[in-house]
Amino acid sequence: MNEKQKLSVLIIxxxxxHRIKSLLEDIDFADEIIVVDSFSNDQTVAIVESFTNVKLIQNQFINYTSQRNFALDQAKNEWILFLDADxxxxxELKTEILSTINNQNAASAYLIYRTFMFKNRKLNFSGWQTDKIFRLFNKSKCRYNEERMVHEKLIVNGKIAVLKNKIIHFSYISFQDYKEKxxxxGVFKANEKLKKGQKPSLFLMVFHPxxxxxxxxxxxxxxxDGAKGITICYLNAYSIFVRYKELDRITSSRI
Structure with missing residues (x-):
């Protein structure tokens, strides 16, 4: 008889x-829950510490990739479910996750589709209809690519599969919140491009957004998607503009 696989849930x-309490209440099926916090100055830490089954670790934030890899190194179990607070x-997804990791023929990593919520209503299009991301994987066969600072890329050694059920993604709370994100x-992407030696381009600053x-x-x-579609498409284009504007600023400041 095969030993039951244990699951570590990681959150940075x-x-x-405003969001962490409901998520922590939602993942009590995990064998281990670790929150890696980058020194929040609101009530995040107090809320996390109120959960006796959750381990809190504070670690200085450098970029998303390094923070995720740091979190991976803290996990006791091979199977990882990486979640965002939103x-x-x-x-149905919880049941599928537990069934998947206990399958003898499990893949090394699983992509999960996400349903994008605009405030509390589903966004049907605007590029998000096919959004999927690595969230469940075996850490002995996976690592985040250190060259990426944001929109992290998981390097997978082995088979990749897709789960049937979706994560609900409450990414858009307000215009200002999403714009700041x-x-x-955009700033992280600018620094990625700088590391790769890319030069600023007025043409790309205008054309790409x-x-x-x-x-x-x-x-x-x-x-x-109506007005919601205009808002999301504009803000995604805004991030691209920030990328090139910041690249130009950094490069100019070094001259």
Missing amino acids: TLNEE EKLTP MYKY VYTFLYQYLIRLGIL
């Missing part, structure tokens, strides 16, 4: 007081 946080699992992503907006709004059918 910074000022997630994500929620359905009962997109700005931060416009292309991104039109592609997501027209080709990826953001137009069918």
Whole structure:
């Protein structure tokens, strides 16, 4: 008889007081829960510490990839479920996760589709209709690529599969909250490009954001999401603009 596989759930946080409690209540099926917090200055730490089954570790944030790999190194179990504070699992997905890791023919890593929530309503298009991400994997066969600072890429040694059930992704709370997130992503992407030796380009600063907006709004059918589609497509394009603007700023400051 095969031994039951144990699951470690990992979460990285910074000022997630409005979302972390509901997530921690939602993942009590895990054998181990670790929150790696980058020194939140709201009530995140106090909320996490109120859960006796959760281990809190504070670690200085450098970038998303290094923080995720640090969290991986803290986990006791081979099977990892990596979640963000703005994500929620359905009962069907929980059951599927436990069934999957106890399958003798389990893959090394699993992609999970996400349902993007705009405030509390589902966003059907705008490029998010095919959004999927690595969330469940065997840590002995996987590691995040250190060259990426944001939109982390998992390097998988072995078979990749896809789970049937979706994660609910409550990413958009307000315009300002999402704009700040997109700005931060843009800054990290600028630093990635700098490390790769890319030079600033006025053409790309103008063309790439416009292309991104039109592609997501027209080709990826953001137009069918109404005002929500315009907002999301604009903010995603804004992040691209920040990427090139920041690259130009950093490069100019070094001259």
